[in-house]
Amino acid sequence: MTNGHTTEVTTTVLGADEIILNMGPQHPSTHGVLRVKLKLDGERVVDSECIIGYLHRGVEKIAEHRSYQQFAPYVDRMDYVAAVSNGLGYCEAVEKLLGTEAPPRAKVVRTILTELQRIASHLLWLGTHALDIGALTPVFYCFREREEILKVFEKYCGARLTTHAFRIGGLQYETYDGFEEDVKRFCHDFEHRVDEYETLLTENRIWVGRTKGVGVISAEDCIALGVTGPVLRASGLKWDLRKAMPYAAYDQYEFEIPTRPTGDTYDRYIVRMEEMRQSRRICLQAVENIPSGPILGKVGKVLKPPPGEVYHSIEAPKGELGYYIVSDGTTQPYRVRVRPPSFINLQAFRKMAQGALVADVVAIIGTIDIVLGEVDR
Amino acid sequence: MGHLIPSSIAPYVLPVVYAVVIVAVLPLLAGYIVLLERKVMADMQARLGPMRVGPHGLLQPIADALKLLIKEDIIPANADKLMFWLAPLVSVTMALLAYAALPIGPSFQIADLNVGLLFILGISSLGIYGIVLGGWASNSHYSLLGALRSAAQLVSYETAAGLGLVSALLLAGSLSMKEIVQAQYDQGTWFIFSVPVGFFIYMVGSIAETNRAPFDLPEAESELVAGYMTEYSGFRWSLYFLAEYANMIIVAGIATTLFLGGWLRPFARWHDHFPGTSLEFFDVIPSLVFLAAAAYCFYLAPKQPVQIQKAVMAAFGGACLLLAGAMAAALLASPEVMAGVHGAFWFMAKVVAYLYAFLWFRFTFPRYRFDQLMRLGWRFLIPLALVNVISIGIAIVLKQSLGWIPFWAMLVMNIVTLGVAAWLATEGDKPEAALQTADTES
Amino acid sequence: MILNQVLFYFFALLAVGSAILMVTRRNIIHGAVFLISTLLATAGIFLQLQAEFLFVVQIILYVGGIMVLFVFVIMLVNLDVALRQIQFNRQKYLAAVLALVLAAQVGFALWVARAGLNLSNPSDKMPARNTEAIGDAIFQRYMLPFEIASVLLLVAMIGAVVMAKRRV
Numbered sequence: 001m002t003n004g005h006t007t008e009v010t011t012t013v014l015g016a017d018e019i020i021l022n023m024g025p026q027h028p029s030t031h032g033v034l035r036v037k038l039k040l041d042g043e044r045v046v047d048s049e050c051i052i053g054y055l056h057r058g059v060e061k062i063a064e065h066r067s068y069q070q071f072a073p074y075v076d077r078m079d080y081v082a083a084v085s086n087g088l089g090y091c092e093a094v095e096k097l098l099g100t101e102a103p104p105r106a107k108v109v110r111t112i113l114t115e116l117q118r119i120a121s122h123l124l125w126l127g128t129h130a131l132d133i134g135a136l137t138p139v140f141y142c143f144r145e146r147e148e149i150l151k152v153f154e155k156y157c158g159a160r161l162t163t164h165a166f167r168i169g170g171l172q173y174e175t176y177d178g179f180e181e182d183v184k185r186f187c188h189d190f191e192h193r194v195d196e197y198e199t200l201l202t203e204n205r206i207w208v209g210r211t212k213g214v215g216v217i218s219a220e221d222c223i224a225l226g227v228t229g230p231v232l233r234a235s236g237l238k239w240d241l242r243k244a245m246p247y248a249a250y251d252q253y254e255f256e257i258p259t260r261p262t263g264d265t266y267d268r269y270i271v272r273m274e275e276m277r278q279s280r281r282i283c284l285q286a287v288e289n290i291p292s293g294p295i296l297g298k299v300g301k302v303l304k305p306p307p308g309e310v311y312h313s314i315e316a317p318k319g320e321l322g323y324y325i326v327s328d329g330t331t332q333p334y335r336v337r338v339r340p341p342s343f344i345n346l347q348a349f350r351k352m353a354q355g356a357l358v359a360d361v362v363a364i365i366g367t368i369d370i371v372l373g374e375v376d377r
Numbered sequence: 378m379g380h381l382i383p384s385s386i387a388p389y390v391l392p393v394v395y396a397v398v399i400v401a402v403l404p405l406l407a408g409y410i411v412l413l414e415r416k417v418m419a420d421m422q423a424r425l426g427p428m429r430v431g432p433h434g435l436l437q438p439i440a441d442a443l444k445l446l447i448k449e450d451i452i453p454a455n456a457d458k459l460m461f462w463l464a465p466l467v468s469v470t471m472a473l474l475a476y477a478a479l480p481i482g483p484s485f486q487i488a489d490l491n492v493g494l495l496f497i498l499g500i501s502s503l504g505i506y507g508i509v510l511g512g513w514a515s516n517s518h519y520s521l522l523g524a525l526r527s528a529a530q531l532v533s534y535e536t537a538a539g540l541g542l543v544s545a546l547l548l549a550g551s552l553s554m555k556e557i558v559q560a561q562y563d564q565g566t567w568f569i570f571s572v573p574v575g576f577f578i579y580m581v582g583s584i585a586e587t588n589r590a591p592f593d594l595p596e597a598e599s600e601l602v603a604g605y606m607t608e609y610s611g612f613r614w615s616l617y618f619l620a621e622y623a624n625m626i627i628v629a630g631i632a633t634t635l636f637l638g639g640w641l642r643p644f645a646r647w648h649d650h651f652p653g654t655s656l657e658f659f660d661v662i663p664s665l666v667f668l669a670a671a672a673y674c675f676y677l678a679p680k681q682p683v684q685i686q687k688a689v690m691a692a693f694g695g696a697c698l699l700l701a702g703a704m705a706a707a708l709l710a711s712p713e714v715m716a717g718v719h720g721a722f723w724f725m726a727k728v729v730a731y732l733y734a735f736l737w738f739r740f741t742f743p744r745y746r747f748d749q750l751m752r753l754g755w756r757f758l759i760p761l762a763l764v765n766v767i768s769i770g771i772a773i774v775l776k777q778s779l780g781w782i783p784f785w786a787m788l789v790m791n792i793v794t795l796g797v798a799a800w801l802a803t804e805g806d807k808p809e810a811a812l813q814t815a816d817t818e819s
Numbered sequence: 820m821i822l823n824q825v826l827f828y829f830f831a832l833l834a835v836g837s838a839i840l841m842v843t844r845r846n847i848i849h850g851a852v853f854l855i856s857t858l859l860a861t862a863g864i865f866l867q868l869q870a871e872f873l874f875v876v877q878i879i880l881y882v883g884g885i886m887v888l889f890v891f892v893i894m895l896v897n898l899d900v901a902l903r904q905i906q907f908n909r910q911k912y913l914a915a916v917l918a919l920v921l922a923a924q925v926g927f928a929l930w931v932a933r934a935g936l937n938l939s940n941p942s943d944k945m946p947a948r949n950t951e952a953i954g955d956a957i958f959q960r961y962m963l964p965f966e967i968a969s970v971l972l973l974v975a976m977i978g979a980v981v982m983a984k985r986r987v
Contacts (some may be wrong), residue, residue, distance in 0.1 A: 043748075134744025135592060140422035206591055327574045359594070359746045389822075459849060492875045492950055499879040505887055506855070513848060513894055521894060532887070552950055 018046065023361070024171045025054050031128060031365065032372030036349075040358060048361075050346055053202035055376035063336035068094050068168060071336065076162040078340060079374040081124050084117035084153070085316040087166045092247055093323035094168045095297075102156075105293045106170035107249040112183060112286045113156070113165055114248065115279040119190070120149040121317035122272045126197065129269070129366035133210050138197055144171040145193055148186050155182070167301035175290070183287045187280045194276055202270070207244040211265035213362040215352035218263055223345045228321025231368060235263030241315040248314075265367040272369075281316045304331055307335045318342050318369050338377060342370035392487045399476050399487070407622035408438030410732060417736045432677065432686040435528045435693060444660035448611030453516055456608065456627050460514035465570040465613045468507025468620035472627065479630045480554045482640050482720035484713065493554040494546070497631060498539060501586070504624060511617070512605035524605035526747055531586055533754040537583025538628075540762030543637045544575035544769045558639035564783075565646055567638040571787050572769055574794045576636045578762045580734070583628035585754065587621060590739040628722050629731040630724075639718030660708060660715075663722040667701035670694075757801050764797045827867055834860035846971040851890050858882050 024035040033054035039047040059078060063071045075090045076083035088110055095101060102110065123146045127139030151162040155176050157165045165171070201207045205338025217227070219235040232239055240257045242250040258274035260267035307329040313322035328334040345368050352364050380381060387699065412434060419426030427434025452461055478493035480486040490496050505528045512524020545568040549557040561567055585592040595605070606617055616730045642659045674694030681687045707718035745753065772790035775781040841853035861875040927973050929936070946952040957965045 130743065134593075135742065136418070136590075137422050137740045140424060144423055200741070202742075206745055209749050210743060210746060260582065343665075357746065357748065386822075444859075457846070457848065463852065490871060492871050495872075495875040495879065495950075499875050499883055500877065502883040505883070506890070509894065510852070511889055523892060525891065528887070529890070633922075648879060798986075 021025075021358070025051075031370060032375075034365070034372055034375070036361070036369070038353070038358070039363065043357050044357050045172050045353045045358065045361060048350050050349055052343075052346070052372070052375050056373045057377065059377045060336055060338060063333055065332060067331045068305070068333060071333070072166075072168065073144040073162070073164045076164055077337075077373060078338065078377055079121075079316065079321070079342070079371045080161060081320065081371050082117050082121035082317045083161060083163050084113050084165050085121075085314065085321060087164060088114050088248065089312065089314045089316065089321045089323050091166045091168050092314065093310055093325050094303070094305070095299075095311050096308045097308065097325055097327055098299065098303065099166075099306075100169060100297050100299060100324050101349055103294050103297050104249070104291045106166075106295045106297075108252075108286050108290045109171060109175055109295070110166055111249040111253075112283055112290075113153070115282045115286070116149050116152060116183070116186075118279045118317045119276050120146045122276050123149075125270075125272065125317075125366075125369045129363075129369075130201065132362045132366045133207070135201065138200055141193065141197060145190060148189075152179070152182050152186065154280070155179075167296065168303065170294070170296035172296065174295060180290070183283055187284050187287075190276075194273065194280075198273060202273075208266060210360075210363060211269060211367075214265045214360045215367055216262065216358060217348050218266045219354050220290055221351055222263075222348065225351070226344045227319070227348045229315070229317075229341050229345065229369075230268055230271045230275065231263075231319070231348060234260045234267040235257065239312060241320060245313075249286065250282075253282045255279075265363055268367045290292050302331060304329060315340065316341055318371070318374070319345055338375040340377065342368075342372075342374040343377075346370055346375055361363070395485060395487045396477070400473060403473065403476070403623055403626075404442070404619055405438070406626070407619050408442060408715065410622055410626070411441070412438050413729075413732075414736050414739075417733065418740050421737075421740045432681045432690040432693075432757075436689065438601065442615070445611055445615040450611050450613070451608075453608050455516045456516045457514050457516070459508045461608075461613075464507050464511035464514055465609065465616035465620070466507075467510065468504055468625070469616045471500050471503045471507065472620040473622035475627045476623075478554060479627065480558065480634065480639065481630075481724050483555070483558075484717045485721055486555070489553060489555055492552045494542070494552045494557070494631070494635075497554075497627065498535075498542075501624065501627060502535055503532075507617070508605050509622060511609065515605065515608040517607070520605055520607050521593050527588060527605060530588075530592065530595065530747075530750060530754075533751060534582045534585035534758070537754055537758040537762050538579050538586060540759065540766060541575045541578030541582055542631070542635055544572045544762075544765050545579075547766070547769050547773060548572065548634075554634050554639075557634055558641060559648070561638050562641055562645055567636060567641075569636040572636075572765070572791070574761070574765050574791060574798065575769070576632070578758060578765065579632060579636065580731075581758060584735060584738060585750070587628060587735075589625070589735055590694065591742040591745050592750055593739075594744055594750065625732060625735060626728060629728040629735075632731050633724060633727040637731070638723075640716075640724045642723045660719065661705075663719055664701045664708075665706040666726075667697045667704060671697035671701060746773045761794070761798050761801055765794050768794045823867065830860045830863040830867070833857075847893055848890070851893060852885065854889075855863070855882055855886050858886065872948060872953055957960065 019040045019041055022035065023037045023038065025033040027034075035051040035054070037049040037051065038115050057077075059074055062074060066074070072087065072090060073113050075086040090132055091102075113377075123142040127142035127185070130138040130167050153163050153165070154160050156179065166199065217231070217235055219232070219237045222232045222235050222237065236259055238257050238259045241247070242255075243257060255278045256274075258278065259272050260271050305327040307327055309324065309326040311322055311324045313320045317322075321341055322339030324335075324337040324339065324355075325333050326335040349364060349368060352368075353361055356364060415437070416426040427437040430437045430440045453457065475497045478496045479489050480493075508524050508531070509528050512521045512527075515521070515524075546552070548556075548564070548568055548571055550562040551557060551560070564571075567619045586592075589594055606614060609617060625675065638645070642662075644659055647659075648657060671694045674690055674697055678687050678690040678694060681690055703724065704718065707715045710718075731805070768790040769787075772786040775786040775790075776783050837848065837853045837857040837860060841850045841857060844850040858881045860879060862874045862882070865871075865877060866874040
């Protein structure tokens with residue numbers, strides 16, 4: 001029961017020299033199968049190395065042997081916490097390759113479901129992050145809210161987690177009866193629930209003490225490493241693809257992009273809480289008038305995009321999720337390369353962990369918000 | 378009955394009976410406090426908790442105990458066998474030994490030591506050996522570090538808790554637990570109202586002493602360092618567990634005796650009878666509480682899904698009825714019997730209330746990091762405790778020598794202490810950044 | 820009366836036995852644990868002599884403070900040197916002879932004084948409330964030595980903190 005520890009100690013006197021501590025791959029707090037090697041000097045982390053690949057399933061290679069529609073369910077399994085976003089990115093990328101667009105009704109419903117998925121992803125992040133830091137209660141409240149969202153997904157497409165909600169060209173399923181009421185009711189309840197989580201954590205001395213000043217990264221370092229998403233926004237840079245390069249129906253709605261100045265764990269927490277509120281705002285605006293019309297554009301049963309390449313990215317809950325698809329004119333793509341936000345963001349771990357205490361490493365891993373399915377693909 | 382017992386052992390019979398009762402009841406009580414914790418945790422987390430084993434989980438502790446007893450006993454290969462065997466034993470022994478001086482009622486005390494409070498504090502501090510030896514015996518680098526950290530935490534917060542107790546002792550004037558409760562009766566007020574800051578310090582110190590959240594870093598599973606309990610399974614682990622919960626009850630018992638009036642009922646000196654009877658309002662509360670519990674059990678009994686759960690629930694209801702009857706019958710018995718029975722009820726009620734606060738804190742607050750924990754203990758709590766002792770001393774001098782009314786003396790000095798506390802709390806936030814840079818420079 | 824004697828012999832046996840075990844163990848942690856049990860047994864004897872304050876202070880200070888320090892140091896410094904050392908050196912026969920001589924002297928002294936060796940009742944000598952009596956003595960009659968001793972302890976504490984801080 002040693003959680004996969006192996007230690008190499010240079011002397012027998014404790015704490016005097018550098019020790020290499022191995023954390024994982026089986027560990028309750030690494031959010032998946034992540035192995036972290038820490039070089040410690042006493043209590044402080046001098047250097048660290050993340051060893052990944054334990055969940056590599058060869059998704060990108062599989063894509064070369066599947067047709068475009070057949071590959072669509074595979075993308076859900078990458079970031080399995082926010083499957084709907086993955087599907088949105090992929091479908092829009094292929095639509096770009098084909099030169100078509102989804103009809104307006106499909107775009108709006110896609111936006112609603114993606115924003116609900118963003119809330120669900122951030123809720124899971126909040127619950128597990130708080131649990132790592134020792135707050136045992138928020139995780140249950142967050143999962144209670146997440147249940148409501150997953151119920152909406154289940155009623156819509158039959159699945160809770162790996163939804164395959166979107167199709168290339170639009171949607172397959174019409175929204176069910178009561179979809180608007182469900183979304184409105186959720187958004188209405190959620191307003192108070194977010195405030196509940198804030199009262200538990202935001203002003204709590206212990207929470208502030210554990211997260212302020214921990215895992216600081218500057219905006220320059222973020223840009224140099226390619227880090228995007230809430231991590232970048234919490235370091236001060238106001239960059240969100242929903243505003244910078246709008247996709248789906250985001251240009252029709254009003255919402256804010258929260259940023260914070262310092263780039264520590266506390267700021268990332270505030271940014272994600274605020275993002276949940278903004279997502280709720282988008283959902284309410286979108287669900288007010290969903291345009292009528294067809295849900296699936298004219299794309300044909302057999303997809304043979306013209307030869308070419310496309311890179312399309314969206315603002316997934318964890319950062320910029322990009323798809324680089326190369327087509328050689330056949331029904332199967334020549335190459336699908338996924339730019340997973342968790343993989344790129346994980347590079348920030350080394351910078352953040354330098355100089356941190358061992359007890360903070362768990363908080364830092366949690367605050368980057370990684371999903372190993374995405375990191376390893 | 379008295380002439381059947383030879384006089385040479387007569388003084389020892391009652392203490393032995395009390396000791397046997399405590400040792401027999403305590404594991405059961407600890408088990409039910411665990412059940413209470415799980416139910417309260419579930420309630421705070423918007424779920425139900427154990428519901429299946431027995432109605433509403435009421436037989437869960439028995440199932441858990443049985444499971445732990447029949448588990449395989451694993452000893453790590455290179456462990457120090459003597460220490461491995463001894464460590465949980467030391468923990469449990471010290472935890473149980475402390476009950477010798479704890480008064481659960483005016484007559485329910487195994488030994489009324491002159492230095493009862495010091496005895497309990499001293500014995501509780503010996504529980505450190507259980508942790509340290511357990512970490513050592515695990516033969517793992519990081520288990521040992523975790524154990525030593527836990528011991529350092531215990532020692533630091535014991536100092537603070539002890540100093541918090543001293544402020545109440547200044548008012549009580551004696552170390553004997555019985556006399557402390559008597560002093561609260563004589564002064565007509567529980568000491569929590571006279572020295573609230575002392576109560577706060579003791580409460581925080583006792584949470585850290587029993588390794589409960591938010592000070593449970595040595596025990597947390599999501600941290601890197603394995604705790605001292607890692608290599609223990611089955612019965613040995615259950616001994617550690619029993620020791621932890623017994624310790625919790627002991628600190629609750631000390632807090633109750635020192636600050637919450639021990640076995641005194643609320644408004645103990647008010648004699649406000651119901652007209653026409655000799656019953657006082659607060660004296661009927663014990664029976665009413667058990668009657669309400671019995672009524673609730675009987676109300677829930679038909680709603681249970683399984684037949685045997687219905688029967689068990691009805692049995693619990695019957696037990697509550699019996700207790701209600703005992704409380705009511707005590708009212709009619711001699712004053713000593715009534716004081717004893719009702720005293721035990723009020724004591725246990727206060728202990729349960731204090732433990733509920735413990736549970737509440739556990740599920741509300743995140744965990745402190747170890748260095749933050751030590752900083753809190755040494756830079757906030759101990760200075761505050763020292764200031765508190767001095768200010769209560771000043772209040773007593775004002776009361777005795779200068780003739781101030783006790784209420785005003787206490788109020789003024791408590792406000793002074795609260796001011797110091799506020800200053801200490803804000804001063805503690807600033808230097809954290811300065812300290813980090815200082816560490817990296819040197 | 821009989822209980823008194825039984826308890827005394829129990830504690831005495833525990834103390835002497837633990838002391839012998841303490842000096843004969845190779846494993847130093849075992850030695851520390853047996854020292855703890857010796858000190859606890861001695862505390863029991865104090866309680867029998869109705870010196871309850873001394874009993875409690877022995878537990879809090881000696882066992883709960885000093886021995887904790889010993890155990891911490893042993894565990895942090897990881898002294899397993901003794902396990903590999905030869906436990907008896909070349910002078911063992913001379914040492915055995917000297918020990919026997921000393922034992923004979925002590926035995927003779929005890930034999931000569933055997934009439935005066937009985938378990939006296941301490942109750943008439945001890946003040947009824949130990950703690951208060953000690954408190955009175957310390958804070959009234961022996962105030963100055965008490966304050967000097969506490970200043971000494973304070974100096975030692977500050978010195979230890981300063982020395983430890985420099986290393987970090």
